[in-house]
Amino acid sequence: MSKIKRYSRTCIAALLFLNFNMFAVRYFFSPKAATSKKSGTKENDMEANRIVNDEYMLKMKKATANNNISIPSSNKSDLSKYIIKQGDTLWDLSSAFEIDVDSIIKANSLESPDELKIGQAILIPDVDAQKVASVENQTATQAAKAPSAKSASPKKVASRSSSSINIGIWPVHGRISSGFGNRNGKFHKGIDIAAPTGTDVYAYAGGRVVFSGWDNGGYGYLVIISHGSGLETYYAHNSRLLVKTGARVNKGQHIADVGNTGDSHGSHSHFEIRRNGTPVNPLSYLH
Known part of the structure; x- marks a missing residue:
């Protein structure tokens, strides 16, 4: 009888040990347990990283406030100075x-x-x-070659500040x-500068040629230059055109020759300045 009791106790102990081991295997090696363990590790890592980042950002703010560091801007364009x-x-x-x-x-x-x-001093980007x-060398050379008109109204030109330079050059040597x-009962949109056929016509200022060709509206051979910000200049009645539509021109560049084409009576250059499509008095915008 005692042997049977000892055997029973041994069996029960063995069964209990086996069940415990099976439970441990199922828990520690199951997918759910693995996920739980990984999740815990990830959360711990994230919390550690957050603490490190917070400490780093705090140090950066303190350093910036004390001017110990500077943060360069990648959006700044290279700027050069022009006088x-x-x-x-x-x-x-x-x-x-x-x-x-x-x-x-x-x-x-x-x-x-x-x-x-x-x-x-003007900053020029890029x-x-x-x-x-x-x-600077080119502008100095062109200024020396710039034409002038002796018959320009002294009062109108002198009324502009001597230090103001928002004006261009005379397009032709000649008289108004x-x-x-x-x-004669009509509105004349520009000024006429009398000059012999073949006289050089110069660009009032730098810009882009938006039209160069024959105009059926009375201008004859016409050049129109856009100078940006709504400013355009017209050069009409030419005998010869030296620039094409789309070309970029500089102030003082020879762009055409004086003629007598279109609705014209005598050799001359008809010169207009328009702001946003509206004709303005050229004498207010010339040297």
Whole structure:
């Protein structure tokens, strides 16, 4: 009997040990248990990383506040400085540096393209110093060649500030044969500059040619140049055109020859300046 009791106790102990081991195997090696363990590890890692990041950001803020570090801006454009000279306009700079007038205005926070002053430092975006030096030499050379008209109204030209340079050059050497405004019951949109056929016609300022060809509206052979910000100049009645539509031109560039084409009576150059499509008196915008 005692043997049977001992055997029974042994069997019960063995069964209990076996059941415990089977439970342990199922728990520690089941997918759910593995997921739970991994999840716990991931959460612990995330919490540790958060603590490290918070400490790092706190140190960065303190360093920035104490000016110990500087954070460079990747959006800053390279800017070069150009000193404004007599005769310069934003449209000339736009043409010379091959950038939009609006880009120059934005870089310098200008409220108007007419704000330039002689000696003023202008920032030119995305242009290196070597290009600036080259343009400065070109503008000095063109200023020496710029034509003038002796018959220009002294009062109208003198009324503009001597330091203001939002004006371009005379397109032709000659005398004014007809002014801006009412003429014989009609409105004359520009000025006529009398000159022999074949006389050089120069670009008032730098810009892009938006039209070059024959005009059926009476202008004859016509060149229209856009200088940006709504400013355009017209050169009419030419005998020969030297630029094509789409070309970029510089101030003082020879663009056409004086003629007597279209609705014209005598050899001359009809010159207009338009702002946003409206004709304005050219004498207010000429040297």
